[in-house]
Amino acid sequence: MGFVGIQTGFESSGRRRSLRKTWMPSDRQGLQRLEEATGLAFRFVIGRTNDRLKMSELRKEVAEYDDFMLLDIEEQYSKLPYKTTLLQSYQSLYYRLAFFKAAYTLLDSEFYVKADDDIYLRPDRLSLLLAKDCPHPQTYLGCMKKGPIFTDPKLKWYEPLSYLLGQEYFLHAYGPLYALSAEVVVSLVAIRNNSFRMFSNEDVTIGAWMLAMNVNHEDNQSLCEPECTPSSIAVWDIPKCSGWALQSRKEVIRTSSKRELLNQPNCDLTINILGSITQLKKSKLAMVAWKPFSALDSSIYRMGQTRKASSI
Incomplete structure (x- = not known):
């Protein structure tokens, strides 16, 4: 079984509403059925803020939907100015480590999945995909890419530590969706803050840590489809300048036949350039022979601020 943490923020209530209207059930019973059918638990992951109004709104949403994991970490990085890119990355990574540590503490899973809310x-x-036999106990699963390192401070993906990396980034997964096996998360949980090198982009930093841990990289381009296809697992708008995906033979074949695939009645939705969901055809979930974890009470996730839980 696995845990899927959907990273969200205090300004993203609209995104959460869109997900609850499409692939993620909006009621506890529906979420329970989805978990039992797939063997996956799904929760929105969010920290805390000193803004009382935002915290009050979050309390109401938690009470209504009961689908959150709350982390005992203040979300400050979203307020940082653009010029503090590296500091923003540090805050984001601390938040990500807090998520993996809390998820590992609360739930014994085979995979822990980080997903964005768009x-x-x-x-x-x-x-x-996660139910398939995994030959390597330490697995880093995602839509892998490589690409040029941006050295211009004016660019969004500027890398201040480019002198350590050369001309091209090493292999790493796109940030919006990737999965780590339990053994990899064990190693992450053991990391002390500031003990590993951090880069300006979260996905690059995670990729660097995976290299240091000598894990197995598993590439699956179905995790980053720009349009829905009969095989797509995740669909989202890939930034044009964020790196180049691996151009494997499989990728080339799929790209060349994209028009043919889109003519088939298999697309579940259309996503506009902002990543908002505009159309969806309902489809039944495939039943998977995974052990359901209905014994897990949702209140556990409301205490998801690691072991130092404090109510909001």
């Missing part, structure tokens, strides 16, 4: 996901297909 993607369309097929839980049934993700479940089938």
Whole structure:
């Protein structure tokens, strides 16, 4: 089984509403059925803020939907100015480490999945992917890419530590969706803050840590489809300048036949350039022979501020 943490923020209530209207059930019973069918638990992951109004709104949403994991970490990085890119990355990574540590503490899973709140996901297909036999206990699963390192401070993906890296980034997964096996998360949990090198982009930093841990990189381009296809697991808008995906033979074949695929009645939705969901055809979930964890009470996730839980 696995845990899917959907990273969200205090300004993203609209995104959460869109997900609850599409692939993620909006009621506890529906979420329970999805978990039992797929063997995956799904929760929105969010920290705390000193803004009383925002915290009050979050309390109401938690009470209404009961689908959150709350982290005992203040979300400050979203307020930082653009010029503090590296500091923003540090804050984001501390938040990500807090998520993996809390998820590992609360739930014994085979995989822990980090997902953004602006993607369309097929839980049934993700479940089938994670249920496959994994020859390597330490696995880093995602849509892998490599690409040029940006050295111009004016660019969004500027890398201040480019002198350490050369001309091209090493292999790493796109940030909006990736999965780590339990053994990898064990190593992450053991990391002390500031003990590993951090770069300006979260996905690059995670990739660097994976290299240091000598894990197995598993590339699956179905996790980063720009348009829905009969095989897409996740659909989202890929930034044009964020790096180049691996141009494997499989990728080339799929790209060349994209028009043919889109003519088939298999697309579940259309996503506009902002990543908002505009159309969806309902589909039944595939039943997967995974052990359901209905014994897990949702209140556990409301205490998801690691072991130092404090109510909001």
